[in-house]
Amino acid sequence: SQKIEQNSEALNIQEGKTATLTCNYTNYSPAYLQWYRQDPGRGPVFLLLIRENEKEKRKERLKVTFDTTLKQSLFHITASQPADSATYLCAPESNNNDMRFGAGTRLTVKP
């Protein structure tokens, strides 16, 4: 069956450091993968989409990589700030119209 695994439920880092979050998937062959941010009590918010022919995608302090051989995407936040504290979700493309999310990684950036 299809699985999406995101590393560690929680990640704590110091302000200014780079946060790296991992998304691994099995039994998917996604042409692209999406990352979302979710704050407590709110709906997820789309951040980035990376396609299989893109090694890397950047948006401001965010960087995403996508390795279809390893079946893995890495999500980096550089120069992290306390305002980056949230849960980050990944979603590989599905062949069906049923976008599913990983369980998420809860990032806490300490001042």
Added chain:
Amino acid sequence: EPEVTQTPSHQVTQMGQEVILRCVPISNHLYFYWYRQILGQKVEFLVSFYNNEISEKSEIFDDQFSVERPDGSNFTLKIRSTKLEDSAMYFCASSEERNSPLHFGNGTRLTVT
């Protein structure tokens, strides 16, 4: 920027009652979704809807649930005979195309007592 709106923000109901959760997707979007998030757990896919019919549904979406697009703007989720375990946040989302980025509403918190 256009947004997905959901009403009510919080619904309390007694076990066994029926509830209807309402959503107004972004107007030019063609794909609509419902997700559920039990407190402290992951966001779970329930159902997708396109061209006035269900496109995909998960194993959670059984006969207790139904969706409808009663007019050109609303998209509803009906839950019949609610159970305690139906207590959760229910998120509506819409997208322009299949598998394009989803735009989520801020959810309806359903509490079944």
